[in-house]
Amino acid sequence: MDHCKDFSNGQLINFLTEKRFRPLRHAFFLTGFFFLLYGGDVFQEFPAPAAYYVLTIIYCTFIGMFYLNMYVLVPVFLFRTRYLLYILFLLLLVYTGIQILGYFHANYFDAHRLHELNRRKYSESYYAIIIICASLISVSTTVKLLQRWIMDKERITELKNLTYSMELNELKNQVSPHFLFNMLNNVKALIRTNPEMASIVIMKLSEFLRYQLYENNGEKTLLASEIDFLLNFLNLEKIRKDNLQIIFENPINQTLQNTTFIPLGLFTVFVENAIKYSVNTNEEATYIKIDLKVENNMLHFNCINSKSIDIPVFNNKKGGLGLANIKRRLELLYNNEHKLNITSSANEYTVNLIIPL
Known part of the structure; x- marks a missing residue:
């Protein structure tokens, strides 16, 4: 029931604001x-030919006031925060409309009435004009304000999405140079000790760059592709470090890996x-355990790695560039629907x- 009500309200707002419905x-x-005017008492107070003239004059006067307020006074004065001028010209518009109707009332309407107006009827007619003027002005102003509010809301939403997209792309693009910088340092160290192995690492590195530059230009990638990327990355390190043990647990079935997309x-x-x-500075065995x-x-x-007490881990409050970027990316992507817990013990x-799929 509430869904139907929201849908109806949305349709009404679209009808009142969208240009295609103008x-x-x-x-x-x-x-x-x-x-509305035709159903009034015009035909009870005037004969048929004169009633149509009276109806046309009243109709055109009120319609003129309605559209002058909607397309002149509101955009020129109210939307530009010229509130005093808007009120002054609005009062002038109402005064002019009443004077026009008063002129025709005195010079045409009274001469063709079937029954002469008494004081009470005249007052009722005058107050009816005031009420109609106020109603038309309120409706025209409300519609324009609603249209303006919808347009501003759409602009703000579009600006937020653009800012979000630009910030997210900037953060994502910073990760690749960070990763490349670390890998080139690894290759530099390996060239001195094992040039042949360094050549293999460079070939593997070229596969990484091909993946990032040509195969994965979108915002998201298959979970299977990301897993392969991580495995290749870890295998490169395994080649470089003989004492590094890598344990990669991945019980996720292949069908889900090939149909699930992640950033x-x-x-x-x-x-x-x-x-x-x-x-480990003592050349002791080290390990990296990853569980998906x-x-x-x-x-x-879940990623667990051994650490040496001789190499301090950076302070989480300051962090490295890559970690700071990924934290910000997670905030932008999941809006606090994720959980990130980083802990450090002695060893x-x-x-x-944890992220939603």
Whole structure:
């Protein structure tokens, strides 16, 4: 029931504000107002030929006031915050309309009335004119204000979406240079110790760049593609570090992986940090454990890496560029519908991210 009511209200607002309904709006108003006057007591006070003239004069006067307020006074004065001038010209418009009707009343209407007006009838006629003027002005002003409000609301929404899109793209584009910078440092170190292995790493790196530049230009990517990307990334590190143990748990079925889309590069920064801080200065074995699973239409990403007490992990309040960017991206993408928990103990660094699918 509430849904039907909201739908009806939405249709009414669209009818009153959208440009495509403008001819229909005017036709509806002009016809409705004409029949409103036609159903009055004009034909009881005037003979048939004169009644039509009286009806036409009253109709044209009120319609003129209605459209002068809607298309001249409101846009020129009210919308430009010239409130005093708007009130003055509005009073002048009402005064002019009453004077026009008063002129015809004295010089034409009274001469053709079937019955002479007494004082009470004259007062009632005068107050009726005031009420109609106030009603028409209120309707015309309300419609223009509603149209203006809808237009401003649409502009604000469009501006927010544009700002959101620009900020999101900027943050996403900052991740790729950050990732490339880390990889080039890895290659530089490997060239000195194992040039042949460095060549393999460079080939793998070219596959990464091809993936990011040509195969994944959209806002989202398949979950399967992102998983392959992470596995290739980790395998590169495994090639470079013999003492690095990688455990990647992924019980998500292949069909779901190939039909689920997630924002590009959400996990890359966390994996980069895991690789960066899993280094052990004593050349002892290190590890990175990644677990992906889907529960209740939520994707759970858990990354645990060993860390050396000799290498301090950065302060979360300050953070690195990549981590700060990914936190901001998550806020923009999910609007607090996600959960990100980062903890650090003496020997491990843990990232737990939950996002809706």
